[in-house]
Amino acid sequence: MIKSKTPLAWRQLIKAKGRFAVALSGIAFADILMLMQLGFQSALFDSNTRLHKLLNTDVVLISSQAQNLGLVNTFPRRRLFQAANLPEVESASSLYVRLANWKNPQTKLESSILVIGFNPNSSAFNLPEIKENLNLIKYPDTLLFDRSSRGKYQETIA
Known part of the structure; x- marks a missing residue:
């Protein structure tokens, strides 16, 4: 029969308990940093x-010539009509x-916001809230705010 013995690696780890604790906390800290980085990456995406x-x-x-979503240049409407004429x-x-x-x-505070303009007679978005309020945004000087946006827009919305 084989007798169960304490493995050599485990004995070396528990012999110097302070070094073991420091090594374990270093590994745990590195794991936490990696998980935070994955969380930030996912949130950014x-x-x-x-x-x-x-x-x-x-x-x-x-x-x-578009650089990002906030710096999108326009292109000729002719291209849009050409695409619309395709049978597909x-x-x-x-x-x-x-x-x-x-x-x-x-509050007189200024902030940068993303403004999206679209034809209210088309169904550009898959949001039921926008579809429900399409008749309201057909009026001049009317807009919709995103409920989950950062900022204190609740005071403005009346």
């Missing part, structure tokens, strides 16, 4: 693709995206 996931679309045409395309509509400065009328 989700926040940058959130708008794209909400669009009611299969294909998006953007300017070849059901419909085509334009979407305008810009960064703008917002000044809260109550």
Whole structure:
């Protein structure tokens, strides 16, 4: 029969308990940092693709000079009409995206917000809240705020 013996590696670890604790805490700290980095990466990806996931679309045409979502240059509307004339395309509509400065009328604080403009007669988004309020945004000087945006817009919304 084989007698169970304490493995040599375990004996070396528990002989110097202080070194063992320091090594274990170092490994735990490295694991925590890696998990935090994965969380930040996931949050960054989700926040940058959130708008794209909400669009009611299969294909998006953007300017070849676009740098990011806030700095998208326009392109000739002729390209949109050319795409709409293809037999495979059901419909085509334009979407305008810009960064703008917002000044809260109550607090007078300025912040940068992403402004999205679209034809209210088209179904550009897959959000029921937008579809329910399409008639309201057809009026001049009317807009919708994202419920989950950062900032204190509740004071502005009346």
